[in-house]
Amino acid sequence: MFGSVVVPADGCHLLSGCGFPAPSADIFTWPVLASFHLFGIEFNITKPVVLLMLGAVMIMAFFLLAAAKPKLVPGRFQSLGELGYTFVRDQISREVIGKDGDKYVPLLVSLFFFVWVLNLFSIIPIAQFPVTSKFAFPVGLALMVWVTYMVLGMKKQGPIKFFTNMMFPPGLPKPIYLILAPIELLSNVFVRPFTLAVRLFANMFAGHLLLTIFSIGAWYLVSPSVVGALGATASLTMTIVLTGFEMFIQFLQAFIFTLLTAVYIGGSLHAEH
Amino acid sequence: MGSVTILASEGGNSPLLPPTDEIIIGLIAFFLIFFVLAKKAFPSIAKTLDARADAIEGGLERAAKAQEEATRTLVSYQAQLEQARTEAAEIRTSAQAQGAAIVEEARAKASEAAAAEAARAVAQISAERASVAASLQKEIGDLAITLAGKIVGESLADDAKARASVDRFLDELEAQAKQAQR
Secondary structure (H helix, E strand, O other): OOOOOOOOOOOOOOOOOOOOOOOOHHHHOOOOOEEEEEOOEEEEEOHHHHHHHHHHHHHHHHHHHHOOOOOOOOOHHHHHHHHHHHHHHHHHHHHHOOHHHHHHHHHHHHHHHHHHHHHHHHHOOOOOOOHHHOOHHHHHHHHHHHHHHHHHHHHHHOOOHHHHHHHOOOOOOOOHHHHHHHHHHHHHHHHHHHHHHHHHHHHHHHHHHHHHHHHHHHHHHOOOOHHHHHHHHHHHHHHHHHHHHHHHHHHHHHHHHHHHHHHHHHHHHOOOO | OOHHHHOOOOOOOOOOOOOHHHHHHHHHHHHHHHHHHHHHOHHHHHHHHHHHHHHHHHHHHHHHHHHHHHHHHHHHHHHHHHHHHHHHHHHHHHHHHHHHHHHHHHHHHHHHHHHHHHHHHHHHHHHHHHHHHHHHHHHHHHHHHHHHHHHHOOOOOOOHHHHHHHHHHHHHHHHHHHHHHO
């Protein structure tokens, strides 16, 4: 009816003749900006890597400035830094591990803010990409967490005791251990790092995909028609609503990642069950 | 978003295959943050937080101590005040007693003096009356003799008889006067 044969320069629209350009997993692949070889590994500098470095610098700058001139009666910036520190210490470390977890607070604070800032890039204009939706970064962090709690557990409980404590929690009927022991070993040693990495990655991956679909949808539906106008408005509204939702998810995932790390460290410090 | 379709998908770029270089870069970034902040920022923040907690706790302790001190002072003041009140009451009671004694003494002295004065006056009056009565008796005697002499026409002065009658008369007069006095 209104079909135009001319394809606009600004991409596909509802009535421009071409279909909806649905985003694929390709939106998580970025062009290589620079590349170098080191120890036989090819290092590719892409946008997520740039964002990662930027985030690391921002976190370091924030805490270094907040701790630069500590005063008993803090200024605004110092208060903010202390708030970040005490949030992780009181809500995660002391809640999960207890007072003897204070030694691990620097690790947990670094981890929480690292993950949170990398997640936050998802909704920051121009960046607009959650660095943690690149599987490699959650995998790296989960590996680090795994090594930490395995080494800590073997050091605190003894290299064999750590595994036996884990596999044979006391107070259960003997036959149960036949089933429980392998499950516990599998769950604590192999499943934990995997789920830790996948949970963060999948949440951020899906969130970014959702935001992309709705923003592309809004742009696609912009056209001189009732359906287009309504659809574009609805899609844009959804993009905004989902941006708010993502903001929450980004915080939540950073919190869960850090919380679970604290749980694993706590489990290694004292044999539980 | 136009760039979305332009991005070429390179072969084997599954989002589930983590490239080694990204794992290494991510870990480097994390450890950079961790080591720098654990060395430069977090100890300072932790120290400041502890110092502040100490200051607040110390302040609370000082306040509690001051409160205790104030309570102790108040109790001692109240005790002192009570003691002072008791003392004042004692002083008042003894002063009242003393005052009454002084008044009583003064009154006794005064009445004594008044009595003495009155006695003296009575004695003086009676002495004067006695002397007046004596002088009058003599004068009246003389007058009577003179009068009787004039009436009889001779002097009765040497007459012992006359003298006796005069004395009798005077005794009668005296008796009469005494009777009148009663």
